[in-house]
Amino acid sequence: MTTTPSPFAARRARFLELHEQGCFVIPNPWDAGGARYLRHLGFPALATTSAGFAFSRGLPDSESAVSGAEMLCHIEEMVAAVDLPVNADFASGYAHDPEGVAENVQLCAATGVAGLSIEDSTGDRAHPLYDLSLATARVRAARAAIDESGADVLLTARAECFLSGHPDPFRESLRRLLAYSEAGADVLYAPGVRTPDDIRELVAAVRPKPVNILVSANTGLTVADLAELGVRRVSVGSALARAAWTGFLSAARAIAAEGSFRGFDDMVPFAELNTFFGDELARRR
Numbered sequence: 001m002t003t004t005p006s007p008f009a010a011r012r013a014r015f016l017e018l019h020e021q022g023c024f025v026i027p028n029p030w031d032a033g034g035a036r037y038l039r040h041l042g043f044p045a046l047a048t049t050s051a052g053f054a055f056s057r058g059l060p061d062s063e064s065a066v067s068g069a070e071m072l073c074h075i076e077e078m079v080a081a082v083d084l085p086v087n088a089d090f091a092s093g094y095a096h097d098p099e100g101v102a103e104n105v106q107l108c109a110a111t112g113v114a115g116l117s118i119e120d121s122t123g124d125r126a127h128p129l130y131d132l133s134l135a136t137a138r139v140r141a142a143r144a145a146i147d148e149s150g151a152d153v154l155l156t157a158r159a160e161c162f163l164s165g166h167p168d169p170f171r172e173s174l175r176r177l178l179a180y181s182e183a184g185a186d187v188l189y190a191p192g193v194r195t196p197d198d199i200r201e202l203v204a205a206v207r208p209k210p211v212n213i214l215v216s217a218n219t220g221l222t223v224a225d226l227a228e229l230g231v232r233r234v235s236v237g238s239a240l241a242r243a244a245w246t247g248f249l250s251a252a253r254a255i256a257a258e259g260s261f262r263g264f265d266d267m268v269p270f271a272e273l274n275t276f277f278g279d280e281l282a283r284r285r
Helices: 009-018 032-040 050-056 068-081 098-109 132-149 169-182 196-206 223-228 239-258 270-284
Strands: 024-026 086-089 115-119 154-158 187-189 211-214 233-235
Touching: 009 154, 032 068, 032 270, 050 068, 050 239, 068 086, 068 098, 098 115, 098 132, 115 132, 115 187, 132 154, 132 169, 154 169, 169 187, 169 196, 196 211
Parallel strands: 024 233, 086 115, 115 154, 154 187, 187 211, 211 233
Antiparallel strands: none
């Protein structure tokens, strides 16, 4: 009996290759238009952003505001928008217990993603991080679910220590990422690590597993700098969405407060965007 190969197999193989050497940027669009323009610019892979999507829906970035079912539909749309590998920002897996995480990870893998990330944030301000034993069990369950699905989906484990206000975020991130690596994570990620010394130490501590670094502000580091530090993958999280919101808010506030349309200076012409998306539509037919 022959097995029909997945239509996403080539994308997944390419995504794996990208993590084997060098350094690449995986930007985070929040809609199909942004995804298609980023593809046009030559980025080799894309990642979703839970925050960017939530903001576009008029909602906060929270699993209580955006359901797992809504996020799965969005991820599926993003996978369909481009012929590139897509990594899903899958928050905390939309479940607390490992069994629930496993079930949802299988659903996410079925959308055609080339990778997905699971974080250890609880969403509870009083106890923002899962205890390490449970957090590790959740990663292990996600790994088992991917293996059971038969899809070559890369699993990224995120330590949310910096974003949760942990008193010693770097050391706790290292402790957690090493445990997640042992539990089967393919890529390791501690959003909030920013200094060259910390980045270098993190990369060395988890080697040979690839490290994702979040650049959500202009820290002065370039892609070349991060590559020199040993970083394999660079994402931007909600930064592109916030950059778009910055332009929108500035223009709208000028109209509301001053009656001024100065926020429309230096805009991309309508014809440029319309022509680009018209060409994209023709290419996809």
